Amino acid sequence: MSGYMIFSGTSNPELSEEIASYLEMPLSKATINRFSDGEINIQIAESVRGKDVFIIQPTSAPANGNLMELLIMTDALKRSSAKSITAVVPYYGYARQDRKAAPRVPITAKLVANLMETSGITRMVTVDLHASQIQGFFDIPVDNLYGAILFIDYIKAKNFKNPIIASPDIGGVARARYFAKKLGLDMVIVDKRREKANESEVMNIIGDVDGKDVILIDDMVDTAGTMVKAASALKKLGATSVMACCTHPVLSGPAFKRIEEGELDELVVANTIPVVQKSKKIKMLSTAKMLGEVIRRVHNNESVNSLFESNT
Numbered sequence: 598m599s600g601y602m603i604f605s606g607t608s609n610p611e612l613s614e615e616i617a618s619y620l621e622m623p624l625s626k627a628t629i630n631r632f633s634d635g636e637i638n639i640q641i642a643e644s645v646r647g648k649d650v651f652i653i654q655p656t657s658a659p660a661n662g663n664l665m666e667l668l669i670m671t672d673a674l675k676r677s678s679a680k681s682i683t684a685v686v687p688y689y690g691y692a693r694q695d696r697k698a699a700p701r702v703p704i705t706a707k708l709v710a711n712l713m714e715t716s717g718i719t720r721m722v723t724v725d726l727h728a729s730q731i732q733g734f735f736d737i738p739v740d741n742l743y744g745a746i747l748f749i750d751y752i753k754a755k756n757f758k759n760p761i762i763a764s765p766d767i768g769g770v771a772r773a774r775y776f777a778k779k780l781g782l783d784m785v786i787v788d789k790r791r792e793k794a795n796e797s798e799v800m801n802i803i804g805d806v807d808g809k810d811v812i813l814i815d816d817m818v819d820t821a822g823t824m825v826k827a828a829s830a831l832k833k834l835g836a837t838s839v840m841a842c843c844t845h846p847v848l849s850g851p852a853f854k855r856i857e858e859g860e861l862d863e864l865v866v867a868n869t870i871p872v873v874q875k876s877k878k879i880k881m882l883s884t885a886k887m888l889g890e891v892i893r894r895v896h897n898n899e900s901v902n903s904l905f906e907s908n909t
Contacts, residue, residue, distance in 0.1 A: 604650065616888050627641050650681065650682050654666060671716040672716055684713060688723075691706055692727035706727075720739075722740045722888065723740070747867055755840075759808055760809070763785045765789070806831050810837050817845035821851070824841045845867070857878065864878055865880045868881050
């Protein structure tokens with residue numbers, strides 16, 4: 598009998614099934630229901646006493662419900678004498694408010710970290726935090742996995758004639774530089790000014806993209822305004838093609854319409870968040886093997902970092 602168990606919330610059950618399949622073990626049983634007023638009711642259907650337990654639950658939309666489901670399942674497992682509880686949160690919601698960017702605003706990334714720790718989570722595994730310093734908001738171990746492990750092989754397989762990496766804004770330069778270094782490519786920067794939340798205006802391009810196949814790198818794509826406007830600006834300056842690699846496909850509001858009608862040639866995303874609407878321009882890569890291997894290594898007290906050193 599394995600010394601660890603995997604539970605799934607309702608946020609992304611397809612990913613949970615893929616991870617369990619990679620690990621050649623079944624998902625453990627839990628009953629997740631709602632009371633008539635919407636409150637979440639969870640019952641763990643098998644013994645977890647003395648086990649290392651992993652809960653797979655991205656806190657994507659509906660963020661409030663999925664977060665509460667994670668916290669309530671954690672409480673149920675803690676009260677059932679689980680040895681340890683690792684939250685596998687492929688997409689960490691509420692991460693965009695990670696500092697006081699204006700007076701009288703919350704720092705939700707820290708608030709959620711507090712809630713997770715208080716509920717009984719003893720370790721968190723996530724993919725491409727919006728800001729890497731969010732790891733410091735926790736007093737428990739946090740494994741922030743790199744989406745690069747998924748995208749680099751895909752980019753190489755495209756065999757672009759003249760590729761170049763681009764950051765869609767100043768804040769994403771470190772992420773884009775990491776990709777550029779791993780692929781041995783040059784980098785450009787899209788300089789934009791954001792007037793208000795979920796709206797952006799591309800201002801200019803720092804670097805030469807004439808005749809280049811541009812690969813935009815970001816941690817998430819929400820309304821797709823930044824990506825589509827960046828693609829348009831890049832093509833006006835002579836880019837041959839524009840592809841975007843974004844780990845988390847939030848894709849809210851007018852995102853699909855913008856992608857379909859815009860000048861972005863391809864959007865490559867990970868399955869950290871389920872995508873309900875299909876598009877011929879969107880390619881989804883699976884995180885199941887990466888997350889499954891990390892789960893196995895965490896349970897066996899093996900190095901997680903070496904997984905990325907050998908693959909990127």
